[in-house]
Amino acid sequence: MEHDNSFAVRVWQIVAAIPEGYVTTYGEVAQLAGSPRAARQVGGVLKRLPEGSTLPWHRVVNRHGTISLTGPDLQRQRQALLAEGIQVSGKGLIDMQRYRWRY
DNA sequence: TGCTTGACCGAGG
DNA sequence: CCCTCGGCCAAGC
Numbered sequence: 132m133e134h135d136n137s138f139a140v141r142v143w144q145i146v147a148a149i150p151e152g153y154v155t156t157y158g159e160v161a162q163l164a165g166s167p168r169a170a171r172q173v174g175g176v177l178k179r180l181p182e183g184s185t186l187p188w189h190r191v192v193n194r195h196g197t198i199s200l201t202g203p204d205l206q207r208q209r210q211a212l213l214a215e216g217i218q219v220s221g222k223g224l225i226d227m228q229r230y231r232w233r234y
Numbered sequence: 235t236g237c238t239t240g241a242c243c244g245a246g247g
Numbered sequence: 248c249c250c251t252c253g254g255c256c257a258a259g260c
Binding site: 173199200 | 239240241242243244
Binding site for chain 1: 254255256258259
């Protein structure tokens with residue numbers, strides 16, 4: 132059993148705070164979580180969200196402003212972003228100047 | 235208690 | 248712009 136201040140819990144809290152219509156990066160979430168070099172782990176946390184989670188995991192992309200997932204997963208994230216008004220090119224590129232979440 | 239696994243990132247070529 | 252490499256570190260086994 133893990134105490135409720137694990138890295139995963141901190142990541143959940145931060146991602147939950149990203150407003151609809153905005154995105155941020157794995158590196159930014161890691162920084163806010165207090166582990167600036169754990170961007171890779173942020174992806175790991177989002178990959179293993181509990182079944183039925185409502186966390187807006189799709190609002191997190193890589194530093195290039197592109198979707199890191201591939202294949203069908205990429206399409207699912209793209210649709211989720213489009214559904215809330217974020218423009219995403221066919222290749223998964225997002226205009227970060229316009230949609231980046233500033234804390 | 236190790237050892238492996240990456241939805242990452244920055245520097246180089 | 249593309250690709251590779253090394254470092255990173257929480258979680259899963």
